[in-house]
Amino acid sequence: MSRHVVCRVDELPPGQHRIISVRGRTIGVFNVNGEYHALLNRCPHRAAPLCQGVVTGLITSPAQYQRELTRDGEIVRCPWHGWEFDITDGRSVFNPHRVRTRTYEVFVETAPPGEDEDPDADAAGAQLVQATIGPDDPDPTLETYPVEVEQQFVVLYLGQSKPAARPE
Amino acid sequence: MEHGTTALAPRGMDLGQPVIDTDIHCNVPNVRALFPYLSEHWREYITYSAFKGPVDTAYPRGAATSSLPGTSGPDGEAPGTSLKLVREQVLDPWNVELGILNCTYAVESLHNPDTAAAMASAVNDWMIAEWLAEEPRLRASMVAPSRVPEMAAQEIDRIGSHPGIVQVFLPVVSEAPYGHRRYWPIFEAAQRHDLTVSLQFGGAPGNPPTGAGWPSYYLEDYAGMAQVFQTQILNLVVEGVFDHFPRLRIAMIEGGWTWIPSLMWRIDKDWKGLRREVPWNTMPPSDYIRGRMRFSLQPLDAAPDPKHMLQLIEQIGSDDVLMFSTDYPHWHFDRPEEAVPAGLPAELRRKILSENARSFYRFDK
Ligand code: FES
Numbered sequence: 001m002s003r004h005v006v007c008r009v010d011e012l013p014p015g016q017h018r019i020i021s022v023r024g025r026t027i028g029v030f031n032v033n034g035e036y037h038a039l040l041n042r043c044p045h046r047a048a049p050l051c052q053g054v055v056t057g058l059i060t061s062p063a064q065y066q067r068e069l070t071r072d073g074e075i076v077r078c079p080w081h082g083w084e085f086d087i088t089d090g091r092s093v094f095n096p097h098r099v100r101t102r103t104y105e106v107f108v109e110t111a112p113p114g115e116d117e118d119p120d121a122d123a124a125g126a127q128l129v130q131a132t133i134g135p136d137d138p139d140p141t142l143e144t145y146p147v148e149v150e151q152q153f154v155v156l157y158l159g160q161s162k163p164a165a166r167p168e
Numbered sequence: 169m170e171h172g173t174t175a176l177a178p179r180g181m182d183l184g185q186p187v188i189d190t191d192i193h194c195n196v197p198n199v200r201a202l203f204p205y206l207s208e209h210w211r212e213y214i215t216y217s218a219f220k221g222p223v224d225t226a227y228p229r230g231a232a233t234s235s236l237p238g239t240s241g242p243d244g245e246a247p248g249t250s251l252k253l254v255r256e257q258v259l260d261p262w263n264v265e266l267g268i269l270n271c272t273y274a275v276e277s278l279h280n281p282d283t284a285a286a287m288a289s290a291v292n293d294w295m296i297a298e299w300l301a302e303e304p305r306l307r308a309s310m311v312a313p314s315r316v317p318e319m320a321a322q323e324i325d326r327i328g329s330h331p332g333i334v335q336v337f338l339p340v341v342s343e344a345p346y347g348h349r350r351y352w353p354i355f356e357a358a359q360r361h362d363l364t365v366s367l368q369f370g371g372a373p374g375n376p377p378t379g380a381g382w383p384s385y386y387l388e389d390y391a392g393m394a395q396v397f398q399t400q401i402l403n404l405v406v407e408g409v410f411d412h413f414p415r416l417r418i419a420m421i422e423g424g425w426t427w428i429p430s431l432m433w434r435i436d437k438d439w440k441g442l443r444r445e446v447p448w449n450t451m452p453p454s455d456y457i458r459g460r461m462r463f464s465l466q467p468l469d470a471a472p473d474p475k476h477m478l479q480l481i482e483q484i485g486s487d488d489v490l491m492f493s494t495d496y497p498h499w500h501f502d503r504p505e506e507a508v509p510a511g512l513p514a515e516l517r518r519k520i521l522s523e524n525a526r527s528f529y530r531f532d533k
Pocket of ligand 1: 044
């Protein structure tokens, strides 16, 4: 299993999705009403880039000739032949038990030292500070405080199974 | 060449078991034959207006392909007018256990709805009195004035519970595809009386029998009728007739059936992407066809190699949908040996010859 930081939470608001490239495959990461889902960007029908299709809802029929749009934002229509897939579980609408596309686990995590992060960032920051002040400048005797940025990230997990312990 | 002699009278064939014949045509010999079943008003009207009955354009009168020689009555009456001949030429020689009469009396060609309704009632009463009451092996499809579906429904309510009436007859060429809501009173009434509905070759004069307009020759009319059947099937399914009428069953009579697989493949394929248009359809279109529709065997668009016929049935994906028919007195197989595809497995053959019709028409009840 591998872990990939997709973006900051504020970069993927509800109703939006983005397509990322991870380990040689492209994956659509969707924010559906504040919940995150990821689908392989490959239609099981003829391999179209499924996640580039229109995000829409499920049309149901409460009575003859009546149509109702439900679950708006939870369905993606394949751009090639219009097959509809449930973003929340990858299943097709017309045959959910047999036709489905791969899904992935997506979580929101706080300030993760993830594998995509640069472990040298702190050192680089220190160098940058050094460079700005200059070795011969008088000591500014700045007052410093410990600061922590609580940034939230959308994180995608790739692999056969769910992460054992869901990171918070 | 001989014409109209009994030497050429149709002969049956022992198929090794009794059969259920889902398409035997009976014809009204002339409008006066209906007088006993018409009110005084209509008798007077017909006499006064010299009305000869509706024009049926399904087959050119006297066309060699339309009726087998030797099927006309002794005094030259139109083929299919004599119960005696139906017994001698169909029921006995084919070992018919039950036969369904289809009377192509084209009441839909009448533009006056009251006339159409009166004539339909008369034809139905005539069939009940002069055919069903006389011959226990016969059942009948009732005629209905389908241009005004509410009147058709009234006629269905009037006689639909008669034990000999098993089906409502509609011509496949219609003013509008039958799935349209305006026709639903007919389906509602049919379902109410547990009658099947059949769509039969031919239809309302005034509409061309092809989507491309009027063809020039009978050959085109005949061979092209399959497209009208296909149009009706598509429309009945996607308008949701089968969803709305859960007990409704529809038979396609004399329209062929070898085209069913390709129709199923196409509509199932497109439905997957266009399902949103018709969300009331709860299953793939082909499931409605296999589950709720049946097809009469004749005309058999016989492939030169019999094994291809079996493949076609396999491609339909159901052993239940075909029902034996002679299409008497029409002339679509000229040798009895061609009545049923050769080389069918025994169980499938038995189903086609009788069992599929028995369950479709609820004959075992
Ligand atoms: S490739 Fe997606 S519907 Fe055909």
